[in-house]
Amino acid sequence: MSRTIRDGAHIDVARSAxxxxxxxxxxxxxxxxxxxxxxxxxxxxxxxxxxxxxxxEPLFARMSQNLAAKLQKWPLDMTVERFLEINYDMSKIDxxxxxxxxxxxxxxxxxxxxxxLLEPWFMSTRATEDLMxxxxxxxxxxxxxxxxxxxxxxxxxxxxxxxxxxxxxAAVKYGQVPTVAESNDRLAQAxxxxxTLPFCDPVTPRGR
Amino acid sequence: MSRTIRDGAHIDVARSAxxxxxxxxxxxxxxxxxxxxxxxxxxxxxxxxxxxxxxxEPLFARMSQNLAAKLQKWPLDMTVERFLEINYDMSKIDxxxxxxxxxxxxxxxxxxxxxxLLEPWFMSTRATEDLMxxxxxxxxxxxxxxxxxxxxxxxxxxxxxxxxxxxxxAAVKYGQVPTVAESNDRLAQAxxxxxTLPFCDPVTPRGR
DNA sequence: CACAATAATGACACTAAGTGCCATTACCTG
DNA sequence: CAGGTAATGGCACTTAGTGTCATTATTGTG
Numbered sequence: 001m002s003r004t005i006r007d008g009a010h011i012d013v014a015r016s017a018x019x020x021x022x023x024x025x026x027x028x029x030x031x032x033x034x035x036x037x038x039x040x041x042x043x044x045x046x047x048x049x050x051x052x053x054x055x056x057e058p059l060f061a062r063m064s065q066n067l068a069a070k071l072q073k074w075p076l077d078m079t080v081e082r083f084l085e086i087n088y089d090m091s092k093i094d095x096x097x098x099x100x101x102x103x104x105x106x107x108x109x110x111x112x113x114x115x116x117l118l119e120p121w122f123m124s125t126r127a128t129e130d131l132m133x134x135x136x137x138x139x140x141x142x143x144x145x146x147x148x149x150x151x152x153x154x155x156x157x158x159x160x161x162x163x164x165x166x167x168x169x170a171a172v173k174y175g176q177v178p179t180v181a182e183s184n185d186r187l188a189q190a191x192x193x194x195x196t197l198p199f200c201d202p203v204t205p206r207g208r
Numbered sequence: 209m210s211r212t213i214r215d216g217a218h219i220d221v222a223r224s225a226x227x228x229x230x231x232x233x234x235x236x237x238x239x240x241x242x243x244x245x246x247x248x249x250x251x252x253x254x255x256x257x258x259x260x261x262x263x264x265e266p267l268f269a270r271m272s273q274n275l276a277a278k279l280q281k282w283p284l285d286m287t288v289e290r291f292l293e294i295n296y297d298m299s300k301i302d303x304x305x306x307x308x309x310x311x312x313x314x315x316x317x318x319x320x321x322x323x324x325l326l327e328p329w330f331m332s333t334r335a336t337e338d339l340m341x342x343x344x345x346x347x348x349x350x351x352x353x354x355x356x357x358x359x360x361x362x363x364x365x366x367x368x369x370x371x372x373x374x375x376x377x378a379a380v381k382y383g384q385v386p387t388v389a390e391s392n393d394r395l396a397q398a399x400x401x402x403x404t405l406p407f408c409d410p411v412t413p414r415g416r
Numbered sequence: 417c418a419c420a421a422t423a424a425t426g427a428c429a430c431t432a433a434g435t436g437c438c439a440t441t442a443c444c445t446g
Numbered sequence: 447c448a449g450g451t452a453a454t455g456g457c458a459c460t461t462a463g464t465g466t467c468a469t470t471a472t473t474g475t476g
Contacts (some may be wrong), residue, residue, distance in 0.1 A: 004423055004472050031462060041426050046463055122330040151370050155402045158366035162359050194363045196401040212443055239433060254434055269447055372465045 010048055010058045011100075012040040017055035018103045026053060026116040053116045059104050060124035066097075068131045078137060080191055080200040084184040087180040108165055109172035121161075129157035139199045159194035163187050213405040219308075220268045221246040225263035226311045234261060234324040261324045267312050268273055270331035274305075283403035284347060288399055292392040316373055317380035320355045329369075337365035347407045360405040371395050 016037040020029040031052050035045040049055045074083050111117055130144075133153035137144035163186060170176040178186070192200045224245040228237040239260050242306040257263045283292050319325055338352075341361035345352035371394060378384040386394070400408045 027373045029461095043426060043428090043464090044424080047425085051465085052462070065346070117326045118334070122334075123326070126326070126330075147370075147374060150374070151367060151398060151402070154366040155363040158362040159359060159404075161354075162362045166355060166358070190359060190404075193404040194359070194402070196367075196398075238431095251435090252453080253453055253459090255454085258434085260433070 009040075011062060013040065013045065013048055014056050015100070015103065017052075018059055018107055021056065021114070021117070022106050023111070024102070026114050038120055051119075054123070055122050056107060056117065057120045057123060059100055060120060061127060062097075063126045064099055064105055064124060067128070068135075069197045071131075071135045074135070074139075074207060077202040079202060081185070081188040085181070088180050088184045090120040103121045105168045105171055108168035111165065125157055125161045129153045130158060132156050132160075136197060139203050140197060141205075148197060150153070152195055152199070155194045155196055156191050159190040160187065163190050217248075219247065219270060220262050221253065221256060223308070223311065224346060225260075226267055227316055229264065229325070230311070230314050230324070232319070234322050236372060252388040259292055259327075262328050262331070264315060264325065265328045265331060267308055267315070268328060270305075270308055271312055272332060272336045272337070275336070276343075279339075279343045282343070282347075285410040287410060289393070289396040292396045295387070296388050296392045313376045314380055316376035318389060319373065331366055333369045337361045340368075342363050344405060344407045347411050348405060349413075356405060360403055363404055364399050365400045367398040369396065371398050 003033075005102060013034065017029070017034045020033060020037060029052070032042055033047060034052070034055055035042045038045070045055075049057075070087050073087075074080075080094075107117055108121065111121060130153070133144040133149050136142070136152050136156075137149050139145065139150070142149050167178060167186070171176075188200075221242065225237070225242045228241060230244060236413070237260070239253060242260070242263055243250045248256075253263075257265075271292055278295050281295075282288075315331065317327055319329060338361070341352040341357050343362050343363075344350070345354065345357050346356070350357050371391075375386060375391060375394070380384075396408075
């Protein structure tokens, strides 16, 4: 990103912030505490983040980027279902990433009690939307600024958000942890149904 | 709402805040200025709103509630297209409401330059989502907490948001003001395409 | 390697957002 | 009119967030 800021500096802070938020609530956590827990000065914290709540955004962003990285490799001649099925797991060998996922799931599960977390969560959904717009535009050979593409990206991102919220709540509050295959299946179904453009099916590069 | 707070006190503040935000930007407007412009004390302002940005929420909310009021009267045996066509305008005789709409359109058109306004805007979308969940649930005789209903409400609300953003930007930045009929048509189409459940078509109360 | 340029950080003072507390005022009820 | 409750205002206070500048780390260059 920038020239010399250590890669991962922001997400390290995000992890500290997330743990504090989960432990003591957003209102019960001060910026100073986050800075101290992350081992940076107060001043640097506010250079990294525009607000206390936004400190957790890098965690949400990582999930998006993760998905993005996968979707980059989605072959044009494959359905979403098949693609997600094949890609199920694979990359999730990193222990850090599993830990991050847990934090994210707990944060999402707490959205109702912690409305302050809604802002970063919605910002993340917005980022996912942009991401999906690129994916859709690429598959259908359209511009990512095209109205139809924006519309489709918005509905799909919204569907993904609902899936995330549903699964996270079920996991944290009712202990219903689905298998990765189940989650992916549910996600694929929701994406397909939410889509307003046919990007979920195989597409043919040149042909009309 | 509450026992003695004057009805419309909040939205009056919202109007003052919106005008100031549009004139001098969010960052360039202080809470004190908003309070002064609205003729209330600083202290009361912070009792009304949790943050500076959220001051404009009642304006967004009014648009949602407006739509909600209409949708309450959506007959079960009518399509969205027809319903919106029939309801096009009608209620918009109130001068105040036209003024409010203008403010909202300008606020939405400025979302890119004023990311601080994204939070209240997303909150409003969330409210619309809840609203649509009720409409969908009623039409399909389901619970508004049902996963399928939530999913559909989310995609539809997202579509409505994109329409609002598109139309507002086009109007403010390129002077392309569509007729009410055009807007409604576009809205109906987007809703229908975004929907994951068949609530846009006539539904039969008891049957099946 | 040394040195200059530039980017990142920290320290500290400062502004402004937002809260706690309590006295005062408006409103509703009997 | 009296008395209870809800809303407001004033003021002190906390904390989120910024401006400024000196210091330190990093990178590129001869």
